[in-house]
Ligand SMILES: Nc1ncnc2c1ncn2[C@@H]1O[C@H](COP(=O)(O)OP(=O)(O)O)[C@@H](O)[C@H]1O
């Protein structure tokens with residue numbers, strides 16, 4: 001229940017709507033209070049008329065008719081008013097719950113975007129999605145229906161029971177006695193139903209992930225002729241789903257008969273005890289009818305109490321899960337208030353970094369300086385820490401010890417957005433959105449024009465490829481479109497980085513699937529674009545970095561060689577070995 005306090009700010013935001021809703025619930029209940037009394041009156045009139053029948057001559061009959069018409073009109077008018085206000089109450093309370101749902105979803109989504117990459121490594125995507133969809137909709141059930149029914153219950157009880165007691169306290173006691181049993185029974189049944197539907201839900205997501213995996217891996221399945229295996233796997237999961245669903249349906253089927261039985265019992269009690277009381281002359285015949293209607297009016301709200309209790313429990317559990325994420329703080333936060341001018345030399349000073357989840361020390365006391373406008377090449381085996389170094393520079397992670405400075409200022413003290421804006425970072429794994437080629441390039445700079453997109457494509461060496469597609473820049477890529485080759489993807493990612501006109505270029509092995517000549521062309525284009533642009537080129541290919549002003553060779557997180565191409569060749573160690581080996585390979 002504690003967890004639900006988080007929602008108070010939303011109640012406050014929509015307080016007028018909420019209070020209006022409560023008022024409408026009250027009014028609709030007041031309108032519902034009188035018709036049962038009128039119906040009781042009608043019974044009394046008829047019973048009186050029947051006992052006077054012998055002495056009557058027709059005048060009584062027309063009088064009775066008029067009275068009946070009058071009461072019939074009242075019942076109708078009150079029912080219409082009640083209905084109208086019920087409409088209003090749903091319009092306010094349920095609409096409020098939808099508005100809060102919308103706000104909450106946006107709040108969670110915004111918070112997700114602020115969180116650091118490490119958060120996404122710790123938590124599964126499915127979990128993230130569930131909390132923003134499934135859990136939020138459970139919370140909405142609390143905000144809407146649960147609040148609506150609870151208020152309705154409180155108001156109808158506090159209006160109807162005094163009214164009943166004013167007619168006959170004894171009959172009230174008897175008529176209401178089965179209700180507590182009803183509440184407990186319904187609470188038990190809905191708890192069982194919740195547990196079972198939870199199980200069904202889990203099986204359903206298992207089923208969908210099986211089919212999703214099959215569809216995305218369809219090429220492998222077909223080429224290994226494993227269709228039967230996939231089919232059996234799906235069938236087993238579907239069979240399990242069916243069994244679990246049937247077990248839920250059984251409990252579901254019990255729900256309504258149980259309710260009807262208990263309501264019937266109340267009615268039976270009322271008529272029996274009421275009949276005895278009427279015979280004894282303590283109450284009028286019409287009062288029995290009034291009571292039967294009141295009991296029926298109370299049954300639904302009271303029955304919903306059991307249902308509401310389980311909704312609130314589920315909402316509290318869901319909100320707790322949501323809060324867990326909302327309380328996560330981004331590890332990398334902007335400390336600055338104003339903008340920063342990102343310019344100058346990049347300086348690594350004894351930078352070390354260990355991945356907290358694996359304990360792998362990826363970088364050990366790395367120091368180097370990249371002068372403004374110069375190019376540095378970083379080379380090393382897989383796992384030597386090259387990508388880690390790039391991520392530290394973009395502040396995707398922060399170093400454990402040592403400092404990274406740009407223009408003499410520690411990057412921790414620079415405006416984070418400005419820093420990332422200045423960095424033309426092309427990550428090792430290119431990620432493209434299922435969208436047009438144009439939009440994928442323009443993603444780097446939301447308000448660029450078509451010329452800029454074309455220019456970026458030319459510089460990234462992908463323009464001629466795009467021109468060959470039938471729809472050119474409007475070609476859709478990804479799941480619903482064409483599949484690009486690895487090299488095409490890489491060059492598109494580069495175009496996306498270039499369009500932002502960044503001050504620094506940071507290429508993390510993003511030309512590995514491009515042939516050497518194209519690579520050289522692209523690097524030349526980038527160098528030509530601006531003389532003052534500093535470049536960091538990470539590559540496993542010595543040929544791509546041989547023109548760099550400075551080359552660093554990494555091995556197990558340490559710098560083992562440092563200098564320009566000629567120096568390193570003269571040293572005749574690791575770099576020279578890699579270069580010669582790759583030179584020989586490229587000849588074949
Ligand atoms: N997200 C991560 N969590 C834990 N360990 C990681 C992570 N990323 C990389 N590593 C480890 O850090 C080391 C350096 O990795 P990386 O910088 O990706 O090397 P490179 O880019 O040179 O191939 C490797 O041993 C790798 O296993």
Ligand SMILES: [Mg+2]
Nearest residue numbers: 386387428509
């Ligand atoms: Mg890497």
